[in-house]
Amino acid sequence: MSGTIIVQQAGNTVVTDLGRFRGPRFGLPVNGALDQYSARAANILVGNDDNSPLLELTALDFRMTTTADLLITVTGAAAELTVGGRSYPQWEPVSVAAGEPVAVRGIRGGLRAYLAVHGSVEVPRLLGSCAPDSVVGFGVRLTGGTALSVQRPVPAFRQPFYDMPLFRLGVQRPASGGEALVDVTDGPDIAEFGDSADLLFSSEYTVSPRSNHIGLRLGGNLPERVTSGEVLSRGVPVGAIEVPSREELLILHRGRGVTAGYPVLAVATSLGLDVLAQARPGDRIRFRATTVTEATAAYRRSMLQLETLRQSVATVFGLLGIHRPAGWQDLPAAACG
Incomplete structure (x- = not known):
């Protein structure tokens, strides 16, 4: 049916x-x-x-x-x-x-x-x-x-x-709403911004109405590139934070193209991207530096939280006779930590 x-x-x-x-x-x-x-x-x-x-x-x-x-x-x-x-x-x-x-x-x-x-x-x-x-x-x-x-x-x-x-x-x-805190790791080109790279963590940025699923545009106190060499187009990750002009930061989201030619100052973490997904035009954004190791640990904690939820749902749905995907019926207790 x-x-x-x-x-x-x-x-x-x-x-x-x-x-x-x-x-x-x-x-x-x-x-x-x-x-x-x-x-x-x-x-x-x-x-x-x-x-x-x-x-x-x-x-x-x-x-x-x-x-x-x-x-x-x-x-x-x-x-x-x-x-x-x-x-x-x-x-x-x-x-x-x-x-x-x-x-x-x-x-x-x-x-x-x-x-x-x-x-x-x-x-x-x-x-x-x-x-x-x-x-x-x-x-x-x-x-x-x-x-x-x-x-x-x-x-x-x-x-x-x-x-x-x-x-x-x-x-x-x-x-999120009002002011959000987004964790980021160092980008491959952070050295090209010299001491001004610290502005990313000491400044507050505002989400532009021009933002969309391709990228968020943020106005605020921008770091400036201290080198003048040309940046060739190369693969860029989802979450790359670029400085394409003197007017705004650009954070590439899940609709971004796979290549770009702007210097990448930092990269938003997976959980940071979830926060940015909820940012409205006019919302304020602050950035916090983290390491790849710390970001990975935080992501694993969030996935463990979802596995705990999955175990609870599997148990209740089983008692009620509601269909569950094949891999849900015999989840090990260890999956819940």
């Missing part, structure tokens, strides 16, 4: 996953969900594989209905989630009965929210990924009336007393 999601108000919403990891070898950006932690958590909370397609809502309100019973969740930036007119918490699985309207409104304290559905949705893929690519014109951007097929409806669950939340499984991570 399958079901259909019918979009009533699309806002600014795309279907995405964790990214096109085979893309860079063919000259395509990796793309994918900009806040990777929130996207992974959303899929885990509804019993999907981490890389399953889900909805990325940017800034604007979203509404939908469904022709079948579903299990959904919303993570990422704070917002008001309602099902059938009733409010429900984010970062928790929520049961939706066929025909009930679902709305995500008032995204705040961040820029992007993620809506995942148990069983995921059916969409085209390019090189193994459904992530949109604005350069080649690929991907699913939702509009009013868009219909998405869901292959694994879940019978509606309702807590029998006062309609209280049935699940309490979430690992909520506060979204």
Whole structure:
């Protein structure tokens, strides 16, 4: 039995996953969900594989209905989630009965929210990924009336007393907003900025309205390059912090091209990129120096947190008879630390 999601108000919403990891070898950006932690958590909370397609809502309100019973969740930036007119918490699985309207409104304290559905949705893929690519014109951007097929409806669950939340499984991570702290490691060209490189850590920067999924543009007190040699185009990582002009910093995000010819002052860490994904125009950004070893340890801690969440979801879904991916049934206790 399958079901259909019918979009009533699309806002600014795309279907995405964790990214096109085979893309860079063919000259395509990796793309994918900009806040990777929130996207992974959303899929885990509804019993999907981490890389399953889900909805990325940017800034604007979203509404939908469904022709079948579903299990959904919303993570990422704070917002008001309602099902059938009733409010429900984010970062928790929520049961939706066929025909009930679902709305995500008032995204705040961040820029992007993620809506995942148990069983995921059916969409085209390019090189193994459904992530949109604005350069080649690929991907699913939702509009009013868009219909998405869901292959694994879940019978509606309702807590029998006062309609209280049935699940309490979430690992909520506060979204950024106002002023964010972003960890960065030294870039390959940091020496070319001499003593002015320290400005990156002592100054405050403001997110420009010209920012997008390709890169964030930041205004503020800029480090200046003290050498004049030409920088040849070369491969650049996601998170590279460049100084292309005297007016702004440019932080390359997941939609960036795979090569560039500007000096790379620093590189945002994986967790730092998640923070930047939630930065709105006008938000203030500060940078903090870290090492590759420290950044790797922090990333591993965040993945362990998600594995703990996965174990909890696997246990509860098993008791309720909800389908789980094959690798979830026998997770070792050690996976939870």
